[in-house]
Amino acid sequence: MRRTHGRVIDVDSLADFDGRLRSGARSLDGWRLRGIDLGERGAELRSLEVSGALFLGCLLRPEDGESVRSRGAIVFPAIPDVPVDTYRSRLYRPEELYDDADYLRSTDARVYAWSQHENSTDTALAQALHDHSIGQALEEWRQDRRLVGVMGGHSTGRGTPAYADGARLGQLLSRTLTVASGGGPGAMEAVNLGGYLAGYGERAVTEAVRMLETVPSFVPSIGDWARAAFEVRSRFPEGTDSLGIPTWHYGHEPPNVFASAIAKYFRNAQREAILLEICEAGIVFLPGAGGTVQEIFQDACENYYADESSTAPMVLVGREYWTERHPAWPLLQSLAKGRPMEEHVHLVDTVDEAAAVVQER
Template sequence: MKQRRGQVVEVRDLADFDERIGAGVASMAGWVLTGLDLSDRSAVLADASVAGAMFLGCALAPGVEATLEERGAIVFPALPGAPVDPYRSSLYSPAELYDVTDYTGSLDARSYAWSRETGREALLARALHDHGIDTALAAWVAGRSLVGVMGGHAAQRGSEEYAAAARLGHGLAHTFTVATGGGPGAMEAANLGAWMAKRSLDELDEALAVVAGVPSFRPDIGAWAASAFEVRDRWPDGGESLGIPTWHYGHEPPNPFATSIAKYFGNPVREAILLQVCNAGIVFLPGAGGTVQEIFQDACENYYADASSVAPMVLVGRSYWTETFPAWPLLEALARGRPMEPHVHLVDTVDEAIVLLG
């Protein structure tokens, strides 16, 4: 039983509940009880002071909910049919989302299918879930220096574009925590590089060769994910990194190289959070609509920030960002004369980006 003096006490295990009650706890004020089957603990609840306690999705005997509320507790009912825990208080691991070999039966796939439901209970469950992910993510990022890597989801394993993103993640992870949108392509490559940060570049090349055997998540997400888990098994104890994907894009599965995954149902919140948590800057690799949007979302934040709050922006690919998608001239003009001006950069290679931020 963990002691939490003066803090919220989270109780998610029936044994923990019984131990606390058995220790003679008189008041449950500040307790947050989640997903417990308390249907045969009615007598215990009747004897305890429940004012200030919160019951989230707990099973209760008939009539107990009303008496708890009358005595000052807050009760949120269970929301049936949700494949996820609406009251979740931690980030996901890749193993949770890919909990079975057949992707179509996985938690990730089932959650996407359920995300299409429009009933009131489903909408409420998704909102509560995303709030819980918000809270868990805020706790996870505290004390960490995060650098974001943004780029196209279309970069295929085996390509130079993918390998460059992996080298970027590998280099940044020696100093920072790497954060990405958590999907395939350049995002996966950066998380892969971070996973291999404790290994040599030669070993990184070996890992890239393993995943290159399944270049894309199309047509078989299961095979794509399996090759990533093969790398994780072959080179265990990898470096940590963060992925922030969304079920809004059901066709883009989360990559298994992000060690912690903040997966949201709502994409607008996810987009904003992804940029906000990158307190040590963001590197923008070649990409299309989504990456361009992220550049100018980040630019807007920096445009209105004071000098102490500006985070570096590094665009990689001089010809790409001046000719193919000429975002750089506009970004440069926007930054001119503002505190952000010395913090926006255009470079040719990921190696330059690593040096610049390191």
């Protein structure tokens, strides 16, 4: 049995439901019952106070559904022919998304294909309910964790110096914080890899990067790319927790398997806003292109209007990159001038410097 905040109680199995009734529960006020077959529990439901309960995708006999609705419960029916659990109460694990040796038959690929080819009211509702549920699960997962975000490009290849830097950064930050990334390939994978290996030491990171560089990219084969990562996980099975927040909006960005918890969304805008919002220890920006630049100024906007107490560090890594190649730094500096955020924006040359800035706060 488990409980979330306040009076909200998540009930995800028939065994949990029965156990609570045996323990004396007589009111379902505040309960969220998810995906349970209650077809044989009509008598019990009629004997309970159900006002304030949420039945999310549960199987109910028609008369039982009408009964609980008439007595104050809210019933959201299961949506047919949907490849995701729209009411799931936990974040994804890598093994759930990569549940078939052939990537095209995996849950991750099937959900993406469904999201691109289905265009109906039921599809839109299922996606919205799913993303809402993921948001609630993420809120629960991040309790008692202090998150630091790392943004960077998806095209950073395994085996490159930039990839090694990302992995080192993830390991350094994970000494005191929990790393969060966009959950995809490239720099995002590197950071989650470093976070995963936080308890193993620097030699493990070097070995893991060497193992991975045999499959430098998810192109042309996502399956080969993922298998190489799972081999690293088998070599180093005691990984440290980190978070990935990818999206099905981009079919070309498969989720990396080094994030122990994956909050995968359909809506990319929602995913990006949440990633920025939850990283209260600050965000480090590795070199990237359009998406990373957008994230810099999304974060800058939040800090621009924030007061001193809620301003989080922004650290751009790569002086030449952010002043010459993609000169985001001069604009960020000018925005910050005279604002509470001014002392919280930093430009550094190395990932070691970036980790030191964040961990000094």
